[in-house]
Amino acid sequence: MVGLNKHIMRTVLILSYIMVVALIIAGISAIFSYLNTGADRSNMLHTEIKQTANYTPQLNWNPLNNLGRPIDQENLKSIEKDYLDAWFVQHLAYKTNKTTGIEDYYTKNARLNIYDFIDYNTKHNIYIDATTLNHNPTLEFFSEDGQLAVITDNNVIEYKHVYKSNTLITKTKEVTSYKFIMLLEDGFWRIRHKQKIKSEAFKNSSIIVNTDSLNIKGINYYPQNSAWDMYGELFSKDTIAKDFKLIKSTGLNAVRIFVPYEDFGKEHVNPEKLKKLKETLDQAEQQQLKVIVTLFDFYGDYSIINWSLNQKHALSIVNKIKNHKALLAWDIKNEPNLDFESRGKQNVTAWLTNMIDIVKSADNNHPVTIGWSNTNSALLLEDKVDFISFHYYENLSELDTKINLLKKGTEKPIVLQEFGMSSYSGFWNPFGNNEKDQANYHKKAQDIIAKNNLQYMSWTLYDFKKIPKEVVGKLPWRKNAQKHFGFINKNGAKKLSFNHITSQ
Template sequence: MVSLNKNILRAALLTSYIVIIALIIFGVSALYSYLNTGADRSAMLHTEIKKIDQYLPKVHWQSTNNEGRPIDSENLKAIQNDYLDAWYVRHVAYKTNTKNGIEDYFTDSARENIYQFIALNSSKNITVESTTLSHNITLEFFSEDGQLAVITDRDVQEYKRVFQNKKQLLETKEVSTYKVVLLLEDGFWRVRHFIKETTNADNTAPKSVSVSPLSIKGINYYPQANPWNMFGDSFSKDTISKDFKIIKDAGLNSVRIFVQYDDFGKANVNPEKLNKLQQTLDAAEENKLKVVVTLFDFYGDYSVLNWTLNQRHAETIVNALKNHNALLAWDIKNEPNLDFESRGKDNVIAWLDNMIDLVKSVDSIHPVTIGWSNTKSATILKDDVDIVSFHYYEDLDNLDTEIKTLKSKTDKPLVLQEFGLSSYSGFWNPFGASEEDQANYHKKAQSIIAKNNLQFMSWTLYDFDKIPKEVVGRLPWLKNTQKQFGFINKNNTKKLSFKYISRE
């Protein structure tokens, strides 16, 4: 009997031990999963929201010569941070129709109006996606006890989309002025009164800029050893300069390069990466080449709540390069129409439209374009861009007709921004093209280009050993095909197609 009780006790202890270990593993797994998927923004509270850059509209303090007590920089910064966070939390609340975080940024009286708005929208299944892009703030009053501040926020650029039953009802840009009263409670500045005084439609249409008289005869460029990681640890200005000399000597005058949003540090651009980008343009200038800089490569999140982060990224890069002699044009994004199905066509176009405005507000000299993947999408936003760019990997027999159709739809300069043929024919594609086929393709392409007096940038200088899965996925027949679009093979030997790299 004693032996039986001991066995029962051992079994109970073992079972308890297994259960405890299982709970610990589950907890660690849950924590790991949370850390790797990111916090849900709609559930963020006051302390959580401070930990990340989630909302970075442009802010200009017009005046701090206020009535009452003079304000120091620390208090001014605290007011700005909490005020912008209040905007952000309200955007999230109206998008999700939830109250999370409202108590942290609004006083009792101020939050009642927000709650009523949420309740009304919830009852009608209405949601609002919104953001502000810029603020111009004047400090009107700061109390002697440092507990109350009054600000006027003028010319607030707002963007809103209203949905009902997930169907978009309205899209609007507004310029508004707000009078805001903030109280210091529990160490945080909370909004007490939030009154919109005026609202006007945003009629600041992007200005067209004069396009360079240079007739673009160029090529898309990545170094052979580190394609799609051009600005990583293997960056070499010497290598890039040697490649640019090959390009110049081949009769070309320009290159197109790519900036990846995540790789460059998102909203907080990595200074080291930016320096490498500047060195690349230096190498281009030394070789008498011009550069089209493509922004936001491999980026696919067009959500309105991220717009201010995207804009700070673009603003930093454009400001850094806008006075460089080698800069030819800005390409907002590579092939954004490929995201229409997965991200929503309206979302993508709205993001592009606002990003064009941002780039032109920072650089009013250089033209702006978008690298559409086909001729069908090329005329989207044609009135906002300065150059209409399109890619073409289809049957060359139809190219002449496609060019003529585009010319009938727009009087903007046209650039065939990507085209080419892979010379891969192997195990994964035994019926692929040969190097001779590739040469004949480029000979024919240049004939059509010359006939239509078309500007062009071919794909690409080199064959590559490795293709990241992000480019064409994991399928071997796609990756192997992508490796051999170059005019120069992996042994640094010019292929037959090199003869037709330019129309001269």
């Protein structure tokens, strides 16, 4: 027994020794590995700012005819990335009055001016919300040792809001040209010198599109089984084809559809979603229906520092389908005036103005509108849009008067872009309207539309079984009411209101 115990003790000691040695070797290896990663660019600097996820202006290099050494694409891309990063960290610094990232992208001398500017703004309670949307750089000089680059950047589109004590005191949109000297330090291109060459106010040259032939008689559309998720897993060309054929048979000639910002990938638009959007327009074209595409659905952040992301999103969609025969018009945003209180009216209208310019810069053949939630806001930015759109869910007894007031305020076409009545009367609303009430509502609405020779798009083809909380919130009486605005019920049967889906 004693011998056995000695063998066991010896075995335990040997195993323990092996484990200690293994741990020591592992520790030495980890230290050696760490010491050999000290020059890794990704771990050395630029740890707090990631431009690629926050800033995506359009950038187009002019042809490379620079003095000095010819530059290869790898070096050009490196300069481009650090150049845009430098712009972004400066925007962020001026908005927050913090110096995060400035040391990474500006040389010692260059950042002194930035620090002085931030100190001044901090003392006077000033901050600047700004961005750039377009850059057109030219590489003027690249040194033989590859350590210095001189760049001119012409016709940079810049937008700024200047705030003092959280109150907007001025806003500008400018076209500016700059000269930059950049140095390669520690493996990164830093701005050594920045000089403004010229600057002038941005002049909008967008064309007002002729709208004499609009003649919109339409309906807002979602498939019944994929409301507010039209391009998801339940997407079906056959379903859309069947629905569009039905819509056409009623005498309607147009549909309004929605492109949700996040669902489509934000600034990195999902190609599969774009494909489904185009296929939807293909089905409309087969039925000779025209389509109003509403952009930025469920988007609510109008911060200027994010405008370059919004621009990239919009241009990806507009450039994909702008030549489609079924496309009728662009609706920049659904009911943006509902964000006035939470986001600020000036911020929202500035964003809308800029987005109209962006959409028209890519497509000046199709008219642009904004889907305002009521008549009170309908004439905002009247000079920017090609036709006026408003939604109406109030008492029909006042609609005729409000239409006449709008007509006095504009000579542009007016479209009643959303209207309707829920037929829900149940546990959560025992005194609500029924299907007969809904039918009477649509009959009266069509009489008012005909009287005023008004263009229109009703809400909506189907009753829905499911309403996302993002649409009307979680309250059951609101969700249940929203489910019953359709002309066709959940079982596929036409409701009484279907007889008045159009005035024909």
